[in-house]
Structures are given as structure tokens and as C-alpha cells.
Amino acid sequence: MPSILLVDDEPGVRSALSGVLRDEGYEVDAVDSGEACLERLGRQAYDVVVLDIWLPGMDGLATFARMRERQIESQVVMISGHGNIESAVRAIKMGAFDFVEKPLSLEKTVLVVRNALRQRRLEAENQALRAKVGAQHTMVGESHAMVHLREQVAMAAPTNGRVLIYGENGTGKELVARNIHEMSRRRSGPFIEVNCAAIPEELIESELFGHVRGAFTGAVADRRGKFELSHGGTIFLDEIGDMTLKTQAKVLRVLQEQVMEPVGGSTRIRVDARVLAATNKDLPAEIRSGRFREDLYFRLNVVPIFVPALRDRQEDIPLLADHFMAMLAREYGRRPKTFEPDALTALQRYPWPGNVRELANLVERLMIMVPGERITARDLAFLDHGIVGGIEASTPMPAAMTQLHDARDRFERDYILRALAAQQGNISRTADALGIERSNLYRKMRAFGIMPARKSEDEEAV
Ligand SMILES: Nc1ncnc2c1ncn2[C@@H]1O[C@H](COP(=O)(O)OP(=O)(O)OP(=O)(O)O)[C@@H](O)[C@H]1O
Ligand SMILES: [Mg+2]
Structure with a gap:
């Protein structure tokens, strides 16, 4: 429940405002001085403080200044009388959310408090999100291999050099790419990811370079490509080994000339994007078998970074x-x-x-x-x-074992449920239909959290 602290020396204002704010579903406390307000805030956190400017003793502005010194993060709504609008404006400049004027309109005050609460919620969410994003991009691990990897990332990041990241599935290639971007001078620019394996061959060019309206069936409007979107930032070409030779030729041209042409268009667009690429394939082998262009490989492979498999850095497993x-x-x-x-x-x-x-x-x-x-x-x-x-x-x-387990469990549970439904929940007949022992069926049902039907005749038997 959102909490509000009211600070006003007039008992009438305190009781009227407390009443309407409680009706809104807020938890409300009220005190009559700036000193009492600070004392309260020292003991309890409030989402919003509604603070009168004119108070006997320490006035509202001084109280607010103290709150900021103590880094109390409540939203503050000032109440001002006729004579002290300037003080209210000063409070806003110091970071108060808003002010309401006396004589108070209860309706207006409730509205301002509601907005202050919303603002506070947004700020809290934003903070949580930022903490989460930060944590999501930390590279965890103290093994020799990870320390070395972090060094390589730190060295490559500030340069504008192209980096080719190698590693098995799920080793953290994308994480390395994001770290390089975040540690580079382009960090405030966009980070655009393109998964070359996930995009159908016919669409990859339009995905990378954009297209103009009418370039092909379905191109109903102009569309900007990923290269253009990454201007000023970084483009991460993931699964680079899965591009067709035709697309490879076009990517090579962008890398050589720093310009690209949208599909079906005639204008050339200059792009300034740093290119990072990743693959789990053995590109030299792909080159030998004619599936990957050697010249593109040399362009991309300026700084090669290898991300080791998890089994080769077991000491990181507990940390991870x-x-x-x-x-x-x-x-x-x-x-x-x-x-x-x-x-x-x-x-x-x-x-x-x-x-x-x-x-x-x-x-x-x-x-x-x-x-x-x-x-x-x-x-x-x-x-x-x-x-x-x-x-x-x-x-x-073959694919992750845990996934296989999960899939099998899901399938088995589903299968049993269907068989039970077909036999109206009768366990003996279901076991017969499935060709397994009744006790075995019971065990599986328990394991899968399936409740036997209440009136089943063999309810008590296990
Ligand atoms: N050293 C690490 N510390 C913390 N999290 C990590 C680390 N390495 C990988 N992860 C996490 O593991 C997951 C897989 O990593 P990521 O997607 O970067 O791997 P990938 O090599 O790109 O995989 P794929 O080949 O399947 O595309 C992500 O959630 C990532 O944040
Ligand atoms: Mg990846």
C-alpha cells in the first residue's frame, strides 16, 4: 500500500487531507512540524511527503533541503500559501515533484499525490531494470580462461576493430559482444543484433540493408535495415557461418566501402557501424569447402576471440x-x-x-x-x-539433456491425462489401456501431480 506523510501545522488541514487520502487507499501519517517530519522519515520510508512551506520552526523548504542531504528519496509535494509561491518554485527547482496552493482543493491535491506516486513507481521500476540489465551483462567467472577472456574484451573494446567471436553453443558469445559494445566509445549508440541463422534466406538482405516500398511482394512500405539502424553504434552479426554466398558478397561490400543500398533502391547510404560477428562453425573448414568467402573472413577476423566451453572451466560452475x-x-x-x-x-x-x-x-x-x-x-x-x-x-x-527430459515428461503426463479422460478416470482400465501395472500408473500420476478422480473405485489402492 503506498504510504504518505503529511506535514502541516493546521489540524484542520491534516484531518481533511488524511481523510481523502485514506479513502484513496493510501496509508497516511500526519505530523505538525518539519522537525517531526525528519524524525519520522528517519524511522520509516514514505513514498510521498506532502509538505507545507510555512511551518513554525524549521520551514518546509529547509525541511526539504535536509531530506535531500540525507538522501531520502520520497517524492515531495509542497503546499504553498499566497505569499510563498516563489518558495514553491524554488522547491521544484530543488527536485520537488509539484506544489498545490492554499486554500487547498482536496481533489487537486489527491490528483497531484497520485501523479507523484506514479512517478515514484516508474523511477523504482527503472532502477530495478537498470540493476537487472547490469547484472545480465556481467561476465562471471574467475578461471584462468575467463580472466584471459575479460582481458581480451577490455583490449578490443575501445578500438574500432572488428571482432570475430568463436565458441560452442551457449558459451556466452553474445555476452562478449555486448560487453565489447558497452566498454567501447560507441556505448551510447545502438547495439543491433542480427541472427543470420534465424532469418530466411530470401529476407536476410532486406533485414540487413532495408528495402524500399514495392521492392518485392509484401514490401508495402520503406523499411530501414539493421546496418542503417546501427549507425553510430555496433552491429552484431550472429551465426555468421549461416549466410549464403550472395549475402556474404553484399556484407563484404558494406565492410569495404561503408555504404549500402536498400533492396530495390538506388540511393546509397553511408553507415558508420562497428561490426562484431560470432560463429560456432569452423570457418577455415567452411572456406575450404567453398561455403564461406575467404576475403570476408579476413575482413571480419581482425581480432579473433575464443570463448571456451564450460567443461573446460569447471571452477566457474559454482560461481555461475x-x-x-x-x-x-x-x-x-x-x-x-x-x-x-x-x-x-x-x-x-x-x-x-x-x-x-x-x-x-x-x-x-x-x-x-x-x-x-x-x-x-x-x-x-x-x-x-x-x-x-x-x-x-x-x-x-544431442540437444541439452535437461530439455529432452522435460519434453519426455511433458509428453508422458499429457498422454496419461488423455488416457485417463478416455476411461472416465478409472485407474484400472487406464492402466490396462496403457499396458502398465496399476501401481506403476499411480506412481507416475503422483510424480506428475495428477490427482486420481474422487469417486474412482480404486481410490484407496496403491
Ligand atoms: N560468463 C558468464 N557469466 C554470466 N552469464 C553468462 C556467462 N556466459 C554466458 N552467460 C549467459 O548464458 C546465456 C547464454 O549466453 P550467450 O547467449 O551469450 O551465448 P552464445 O554463445 O551466444 O549462445 P548461442 O551459440 O546459443 O547463440 C545468456 O543468458 C548469458 O547471459
Ligand atoms: Mg548467441
């Missing part, structure tokens, strides 16, 4: 697990869970074919699924299934 846990806890508004030492050992033994992204997903799953405050090796038993069967740490595995 804690980092994701803290971030998720903030996001979900829950307390972070702690990893027991045996859980951390299990995490470090797992080969992480999906690298850091897979670890982040797993931590989110644990956040949701583990009921207690502590995560133990038992909560991670399913990871072992990924390792048994002689799969070596360095062998690439």
Missing part, C-alpha cells in the same frame, strides 16, 4: 550457478536457494553440452522444482543419466 540463482531470485521475488557441496560437485562433473545457457536453464528449473531452501546432489540425480552409458565429456551430445 550462484549468479543465476541470485538473478532468478530477484526476478521471481523469492529467496535464493543454496547449493550444497555435493550438488556443486555433481554440477562440475556434468559435461554441459549446452554450456552456460544449459546451466542457466537448469538453475531456473531447480528454482521452480526444488521445494526447500537447499539443493543437494539428490535433486540433480537426473544429471547422472546424462553421463552414464559411456558418454565422454568431450563427445557432443
Whole structure:
């Protein structure tokens, strides 16, 4: 509930304003002097302070100045009488939200307070968002490989050099690109990402260079391309190994001449964008097999940066697990869970074919699924299934194991629910239909959180 502190020496004003503000659903306290106001604010935080300018003793303006000195962040609405509008204006210049004049219109005062609260909420959201974005882009890890990677990023960032980032899926290539941008002189410019693998071949040119109206069916209006949008900033060409040779030729031209032409257009547009690129492919091999242009490779590969696989920096795993846990806890508004030492050992033994992204997903799953405050090796038993069967740490595995598990569980749960519905919830008949033991079906239902129908004849049997 939003909280308001009223400061006015007139008892009539205090009671009338408290009344209407409480009716609005706010928690309201009222005091009669600047000294009392500061004393209150020392004990409790208020969202909005409604502060009379004329007060006996310390006046409203002096009180407000003290609040700012003490870095009290409440929004402040001043109440001014006829004689002291200038003071009110001064207060606004010092950062007060607004002022209302005496004689007070209750309606107007409520409106101003409501706006002040909205402003405060926006500021709080903004702050939370900024903290989150900051945390999202920190590169966590103290392993030798990570320290080296951070050094390379710090060295490459301030130059205008093109950087080609190599690494397996989910190792943090995009994170490296964002860090380079944020540490560069272009940081206040745009960071534009293009996933070359996700865009259909016919559309990639228009995506990169834009198009003019009527250039092709469906081009109903002019559209600016990603190169143009990244002017003054950075363009990040992700999965660069997935561009066709034709697109590669056009990208090469932009890199050479710093100009581009929208599809179907005749004007040439000058662009000043720093190009960062990433790939999980072996580009020299792609060049040998004729799928990637060698001249483009040399243009892009000015500074090569290699992001190591997670299994090659196991000492970072506990730090990363804690980092994701803290971030998720903030996001979900829950307390972070702690990893027991045996859980951390299990995490470090797992080969992480999906690298850091897979670890982040797993931590989110644990956040949701583990009921207690502590995560133990038992909560991670399913990871072992990924390792048994002689799969070596360095062998690439089919898609992330945890995803496969999830998909299978979802499918199985759904399948059982359908079978139950078809048998009107009768467990024996459902078990028959599925060709499994009744006790087995019960176990699965419990595991998937499916409640047996109340009137089922075998309700008590397990
Ligand atoms: N060192 C790190 N510290 C903190 N978070 C990281 C780190 N490395 C990666 N991440 C996080 O892991 C996730 C995957 O990283 P990112 O998308 O940068 O990887 P990628 O190499 O681009 O993956 P893909 O090849 O699948 O595109 C992101 O959420 C990223 O923030
Ligand atoms: Mg990526």
C-alpha cells in the first residue's frame, strides 16, 4: 500500500487531507512540524511527503533541503500559501515533484499525490531494470580462461576493430559482444543484433540493408535495415557461418566501402557501424569447402576471440550457478536457494553440452522444482543419466539433456491425462489401456501431480 506523510501545522488541514487520502487507499501519517517530519522519515520510508512551506520552526523548504542531504528519496509535494509561491518554485527547482496552493482543493491535491506516486513507481521500476540489465551483462567467472577472456574484451573494446567471436553453443558469445559494445566509445549508440541463422534466406538482405516500398511482394512500405539502424553504434552479426554466398558478397561490400543500398533502391547510404560477428562453425573448414568467402573472413577476423566451453572451466560452475540463482531470485521475488557441496560437485562433473545457457536453464528449473531452501546432489540425480552409458565429456551430445527430459515428461503426463479422460478416470482400465501395472500408473500420476478422480473405485489402492 503506498504510504504518505503529511506535514502541516493546521489540524484542520491534516484531518481533511488524511481523510481523502485514506479513502484513496493510501496509508497516511500526519505530523505538525518539519522537525517531526525528519524524525519520522528517519524511522520509516514514505513514498510521498506532502509538505507545507510555512511551518513554525524549521520551514518546509529547509525541511526539504535536509531530506535531500540525507538522501531520502520520497517524492515531495509542497503546499504553498499566497505569499510563498516563489518558495514553491524554488522547491521544484530543488527536485520537488509539484506544489498545490492554499486554500487547498482536496481533489487537486489527491490528483497531484497520485501523479507523484506514479512517478515514484516508474523511477523504482527503472532502477530495478537498470540493476537487472547490469547484472545480465556481467561476465562471471574467475578461471584462468575467463580472466584471459575479460582481458581480451577490455583490449578490443575501445578500438574500432572488428571482432570475430568463436565458441560452442551457449558459451556466452553474445555476452562478449555486448560487453565489447558497452566498454567501447560507441556505448551510447545502438547495439543491433542480427541472427543470420534465424532469418530466411530470401529476407536476410532486406533485414540487413532495408528495402524500399514495392521492392518485392509484401514490401508495402520503406523499411530501414539493421546496418542503417546501427549507425553510430555496433552491429552484431550472429551465426555468421549461416549466410549464403550472395549475402556474404553484399556484407563484404558494406565492410569495404561503408555504404549500402536498400533492396530495390538506388540511393546509397553511408553507415558508420562497428561490426562484431560470432560463429560456432569452423570457418577455415567452411572456406575450404567453398561455403564461406575467404576475403570476408579476413575482413571480419581482425581480432579473433575464443570463448571456451564450460567443461573446460569447471571452477566457474559454482560461481555461475550462484549468479543465476541470485538473478532468478530477484526476478521471481523469492529467496535464493543454496547449493550444497555435493550438488556443486555433481554440477562440475556434468559435461554441459549446452554450456552456460544449459546451466542457466537448469538453475531456473531447480528454482521452480526444488521445494526447500537447499539443493543437494539428490535433486540433480537426473544429471547422472546424462553421463552414464559411456558418454565422454568431450563427445557432443544431442540437444541439452535437461530439455529432452522435460519434453519426455511433458509428453508422458499429457498422454496419461488423455488416457485417463478416455476411461472416465478409472485407474484400472487406464492402466490396462496403457499396458502398465496399476501401481506403476499411480506412481507416475503422483510424480506428475495428477490427482486420481474422487469417486474412482480404486481410490484407496496403491
Ligand atoms: N560468463 C558468464 N557469466 C554470466 N552469464 C553468462 C556467462 N556466459 C554466458 N552467460 C549467459 O548464458 C546465456 C547464454 O549466453 P550467450 O547467449 O551469450 O551465448 P552464445 O554463445 O551466444 O549462445 P548461442 O551459440 O546459443 O547463440 C545468456 O543468458 C548469458 O547471459
Ligand atoms: Mg548467441
